[in-house]
Structures are given as structure tokens and as C-alpha cells.
Amino acid sequence: MKGARILKRASRRLSSSLTVDKATRAVAPIGADGLAVLPHSLPVLNGAKLPAVREGAQMIEVTVDGHAIQIESGSSILQAIESVGINVPRFCFHERLSVAGNCRMCLVEIEKSPKPVASCAMPTMPGMKIFTNSPMVKKAREGVMEFLLANHPLDCPICDQGGECDLQDQAMLFGSDRSRYYEVKRAVEDKNLGPLVKTVMTRCIHCTRCVRFSQEVAGVNMLGTVGRGNAMEIGTYVGMALNSEMSGNVVDLCPVGALTSKPNAFTARAWEYRSTSSIDVLDGCCPSIKVDNRGGEVMRVQPRTNEDVNEEWISDKTRYAVDGLKRQRLDVPLLRGADGLLAPVDWKTALQILADKLRALRGDQIGAFAGPLVEVEALVALKDLFNSLGSTATFPPTALSADLRASYTLNSTIAGIELCDALLLVGTNPRTEAPLLNTRIRKMVRHYDLPVGLVGSAVDLTYEYSHLGTTAAALSSLLTPSSPFASVLSAAKNPAIVVGTAALLREDGGAIASLVRQVAKASGAKGFSVLHAAAAAVGALDVGFVPGPSAAAPSRLKLAYLLGHDDLPAASLPEDAFVVYQGHHGGAGAQMADLVLPGAAYTEKSATYVNTEGRVQRTAKAVDPPGAAREDWKIVVGLALLAGKPLPYESLGALRERMASLAPFLAAADGEAVAPSSAEIAAAALGAPSAGQPSDAPLGVALSNFYMSDPVSKASPTMAKCVQAFGTRA
């Protein structure tokens, strides 16, 4: 009895925490004919945005359920209906994919049309009268639903899609509570699509969203429909894994439980998650994500729609590397003892030892190195501390000149890549360094034949490009107007040039940058864009986390402070240097450290990041840091206090005011806009050519391993499986 009460209470709590739209979950009453009685009007989309009318578009008038509306000529009926906020059920239609029109769920009635029509595939005509809630529509949709359910297994209780399944939701509106189908259901063999996507192909309703996504967006034509009729299957025919860095998105696209997340199989239910809207920092684009956690554990990451950055896709690293947040974590301060082993100490001891060291050393004997995932707050605090200790040896993740913002950001912006009419890539592989930028470029190549040229290693970018050469000499040849791609660039009205950090961080980076500037000038480009693969890169340059002119070289340091920096070769520091590692993962940096200070990962703190285009965004805290780990800026502030150089801020708000005083655009971290650089500033970034000749060494790429590029993804077992299955994608 008591148990039942507890159960009831628990289920009430669960149902109240549901985030699903209540209206779509309402059970429709059954009419005299045994069919569901539909509400007069379908749920209205909350805050539905009316599509912007393109310039020069011809408007026509159609009537939706008696309301006359104006809509662009050529719009589909579904768009017309959505524009007045009426929801149309659908499985195959997806606004970012081509129209397939094969699920038939979006049927509506058109006056004088004898049959219901698929609204996603039928264009509107002037004067068309559309009905979305007539008896014909109701019967048609119920019929479609009955056919879909005829071969769909009744395994919702063990299906990972349960609770966030389009078929479940729409069956509540259009499905009958009993079946008229007594035959044996069809069964389909499951396909092995690799370590990320789990398949239960019997559940597939053949909407072909995954096929269209992999062909159109991901650019890997590996999924298809094999066979026909009742025997049709979705698969690769040859039993290959879905080899794409964007493959996880098919899990979101699948309207049923046919494609689910393999690492998350059978771990949690959709209604158990607590969602936090945040951003990802594992690549330089910082896509918008939703961090789903349960019981203080990050379970999964899903994309949030952000038209400016990631549309509604995220890369596999963003999505699946989060299981690295539970492994190899530093959760207690560690001190290297006389035996050479790291042993736990308490915070006070750890910070006191470090503060004593800092007091004992001169300013030119200490230096700080920032890693790829460090937020602006910690960078500012550490820079302020080191400056007050008399050191300017603060080394950013990407050592570029911080003088002019336009010279180190992606000035074209990610969405703005869609506006360029010629694109030159220099020393970069956008497919690994910024998969979301790469899908944008692919979109433009696919739809508008955007001419793309690449100087650097010839990699598979999923679209056609002209490979101009592997060395900087190819850039010089672009300066001669006779070269074919130079004429493409100069003929373009709005050419864009994207340079990878691999090209700029070389010994001869200055010379290469100078060549790129000359190419930009010659082609009339407004500037050039730098593509960063690290989320901390632009933020560090924005707040001036760069070595000063008199900064000590790393080889002369007595104390090195590694702030989440794992890639510093031990040989670059002197043997007797005291190494401090502050970060969240026990990687290479922690292994060479004498003192380890456990910090918080990006899901465990509210932290500001500036993405490669200069967009200021903030993560949100989804869970607590593990054990004794603390937010990074707090560690630095506490250390400063003990070192006798207290910093003038004790709260996050005060620290952010300090950040805003360094760089005013950091104040509004809403991610809404990117401060565009004016034409003059962009021209100034093109600057005077610097001396020196680039070497003839081939241009490399920034990431040697796409799946393991930072402390989080290096600790992720799923990413390790991806490397096994797909290689490094270098």
C-alpha cells in the first residue's frame, strides 16, 4: 500500500517535470465511429516565426481554414499552414533537407481536389483553399497512421526513443487504440553503423531523413534504400559504418527509435533528463547545445537551433565526447612528493605551497600557458595575477598577434560564409577543425556551385574544390592574375579567404600571413578570416593573454603554470622548473606537473567563451564539479590572496565587469551578434607585407586527430572507439 503511494507520487513528480508540450500529449476522445475525435484545431506552434519574405518575391493569397493569408509564390502548402501557426504532423519532411513526400502524414484537404494532398510536397496556388481539420483530413491521417503502425513493433517500453518519439506523439492524436492488422509484422535485420549510431531497423518507417541527411548535409553517400516494396530497407548494403563526423545528427533526425545513440543505449529515459541550454567548447565554432543531465551526471548533449552558428547540427565530437567528462577527472589537489608520485593534499596546503613559490620567484621566472578549453574569466584572473607578480609571460593557446581583432577572427562569420561567391582555404581542414563551417560550405557548393580553392594538404572535404598546391608557393602563384583560381577570386564580388591556425603558427607564419594579405588585396577581399580550432583562442587574444615584449622564454622559467594546457613538450621547460597544472582532466599536463589543481569542465561552470568568429557566448552550469574541484577563476583568486597580490574581484559579477573593462564586447555574452569589423579596420588588418620568405614545407592542419583534440575528448571511450572505427580524420 505504502509502496503504491510512493510510486504514484514519483510518477506525478515525473510527469510534472515533462518538458513535452502538454497539448500534443492530450489523448483524443473516441467518436461513435471508433476513430479519434480531433480537436477543432491542431496545436498552435508557440512563438512561430513568420518566414521572412525575400526581396522581389511574388505574393499570392491562399486560405487556410478560412483565414486568408499572403504567402510567397512557390511556397509549399505546409509552409503556408505553418505561417499561420498551425502544426502539421510529419515524419519525412524536414526543413533543412530536401522534400521526399513519402510518409504521407502531412495530408491536408484542398478545395476541389478529390484526394487529400501531401502538403510538404505540393506548391501553393493563388486562391487555394486549404483545410487542415476537415473530416477528410482526419480520416486520411488516421489511415496513414494505421498503416505506419501496422508494421511498427510495439516495443516502446524498451525503446530508447520512448518519450521523445514523433510516432508516439502523433499516434496519440491520430492512432487508434486497437489494431485491425492481424498478419505477422515485418522484421528487418539490424545494421551496424559503427560505434555511434545504434539501429533497430524493424522500427524504421522509411522516412529517409537519415538517407537525405547523409547525402545532402554530411556529404557521405553511404546510406540508401535497398530493395523495394515490403522488403525495402535502409542500410549501406555492404555493411559499412556510417563514416562521417556529423553522423550523430541522424539520431536526432530519426522520428522513431530506429536510429538511437549507441553510447547512451538503455541508460536513461527522455523524461528523466534535466536540460541546460549551454554552448559546446570542443571546437572553435562553439555550437549551441542542450546538456541533459540526470542525478548530477551529464548523460548526453543535443544541438540547439542557432541559425548563426550550427543551424541544428553538431559534430560527433560535441555530441559524444561528453562521456570523457566522467573519466580521468581531477577531483582533489595533488602534490608530487619526494617519492616522485602525486599524492592528494588539501586545497589550503596546495595553494599555500604555490603561493610561497610565487612569492619566492621573480616576475621573469614565472610563466603561464593557456589550453584550448579555458574560459575568459580564468584567463583574465590569471593574467591579472601574473601581471601583478611582474610577469608578462602569458602564452595563449594560439600565439597570434592580438593587436587588431580583425586579424585573428573569422571575419566572414560562420553564417556569412553563405554570402561569399568564392572561397579560398589556406592550411586548414574545415571538416575537422570546424565541421559546422564545413557543412555550410558544402551547402553552398551543392546549391550554388561555390568555387572553393584549397592550399594545403588535399583532404576529403565532402565537396569538390580545386587543390591549388600544398605549399605557400601556391599562394604566391595566386598573385599572378593568369592563374585560374586568381581570376575566379578577382571576378568574385564577395570573396572570402579562410586561413587555418596551422599555417599561421609556423615559424614562417608571418610570411604566410603576409602572402595571404596580398592575395586578399589582389582579389578585393574585405579582409581574411582565421579559423581557430580551439574555443579559448579568440577569448585569450581578446583579453590580451599574450606574452609581453619582455616576456621570459619558456626555457628560462622556474615556474610554469599550465592552465588546462596539455601539449607543452616537457623539453621546452628547464629540468628543475616547478610545474603547476590547473585543469579538469589528468592528461599529459597533469602527468608532468608537480602540483595539480582540479578545475571545472565546461558543463560545470558558467563561463564566457569567444568563438572563432568573435561571438561572445556563455556556458551554463549543468552539474557540479566532481569532488573538491573548483571553478577555475575562484582557484586563481584564492591563490592571488595567498600570494599577497589580492585581485580586485571576489564575485563572478565583479570579474565580468573587469572583463568588460578589458574588452567592452565581453559584457553582453548573449551570443546574439558578432561585432563586425569596419571596412577600414579590416583593411588595416591587411597591413603592410612583412619581410621574410615562407619555407617550402607543406602546410599542415590544426588537428592531428579530430576525435581526440582536447582533454575531454581524449578521455572519452566513445571517441577512442571512433578512432578505432574511422581513424583520426587528419
Add this chain to the structure above:
Amino acid sequence: MLRRLAHSAVRLPALAQQRTTLQWVAGIRTTSARLAGGFIHVESPENSVHDTFTFDAESEKEIAFTLAKYPDTKQGKQSAIMPLLWIVQQQLDKAHATIKYKQADENATPFPKSQGGGGWVPLAAMHAIADRLGCSHMDVYEVATFFTMYNRNKLGKFHIQLCATTPCMVCGAYDIMHTIESHLGIHVGETSKCGTWTLTEVECLGACVNAPMIQINDMFFEDLTPENTVKLLDDLAAGREVVVGPQNGRKHSLGPMGRTSLTEPPSGPYCRDLSSLKSS
């Protein structure tokens, strides 16, 4: 119950019914279950992803002729997937030249070369086609799996396609099926161990008037009885001459009473009397 009765009425012969029932119970009955192979590539020594395929000179000639018919665009060339698959099947039909045959109707068109009915398309050939046409491998897989006339697994020297659609079925197609099965020791969808025979059940081949019938490679053998089926199979196996067309001496598809209507030339007026048009 009514539904079940109807069910067994349709699937009369006991063996077929037993097997289909089993497949129904297992819940895996698909169209593919009755053909040779499913819709997944099965790696085998003779059909491997690591193989390479080269078109022979004859095929190259046909490919050039075929591609000339389509626009020289990506989509246009993709349209040539179907004819190219068929060209591969013709190239790999090694048995055609070895069959000695005579047409039941001496005026019938001869078969100078294979029409592809006895061949197959290895995976390597699909890849070669995709590379030739500039489309993805998947595009070719989709076409090759959609149409049953493309055989995606190596078949026996003789590919027996037994029509079991309604007219043939009511005329005893399943008797012929059992005769073949017991005579050759294989079931539908199987290839004999000696590699000589493959038996598949297909839908209507359009020779309903002469039912029951089978197609062996490119040739129709019609008006079958268990007896003449056995003789036909033995003759083929022994390399003796076989008669293509009706096996019971019937001419074309004449009824038992011979021609009973349309025995004289039509008397006119003709629908397009061009000479009269000219004179007027």
C-alpha cells in the same frame, strides 16, 4: 478463421505451404526470401569488396553506345546505371554460347548473343559502374537491389526462373516447381552444389497463355508438364539440343482448336490508307 482458409487456398501445394508457413511464423518472409540472396551484400570468395572488375571490349562498345543516349551531366549519366548493370550481366553470362537450341517457331528471332538473363553483377562491377558514371556506390546499390532482374550473387550455369503468378499457378506451376526441386535436389532460391542450376520463383513473365512456363537464362520454355520438364533439364545438362518455346508442339500460343478467328486478311477500310490520301 475465414482469413486463414483463404490463406491456405491460395497456397495450395503442401510443400510450398509448409515452407511459407514456417517463414510466416518466423516473421521474416520478404520478397527477397524467395530470390537468391537478400538485400545485404554477403562477402564471399567470388563476390568480394576487394575485387576489381574490368569491362571487356564488347561491353566497352555497348557502354559507349549507351552513354551517347544520355545527356553528359551528372544526373544524365546516372540514368545509365540500369543499362550498364545489364551490360555487366551480359558480359558475365558465360553459359549462353554453350546452349544448343532450336526455336519452336523457325521464323522467330534468333539469340545471337546473351541478353544477360544468365549473368550476374558482382559488387566490384557495381563499383566500376559508379566510378564510370561519377555517382556514389550507394546509387548503384539502390538500383541493383530494386530490380529483381539484376542478380547480385553468383548463379549456377543455368538460371531457372519459374513463374508462379496466378495463371501459371492454376495451370500447375507448383507441380513444375516440385519436379525441378526433386529432380535437381535444390529448393527455390538455392544453387545446386555442382554449380549448374539455380532456381528462383518469379512473378509474371508474360507467357500466361502457354502456362506453366520457366525461363532458363534468356529462353522461355512453355507448356510444361513434369515429364517434359525433366527431359528439358536432362537435355540441358547433357548439352543436347533443346527446343525454345512451347514444349508440347503447340505453335505460338494457338488454342487447342487451332486458329478459329481472324483467319483471313482484314478486308478494310484501313485506318491509314495513305495511297488513297495521295490521290485525293
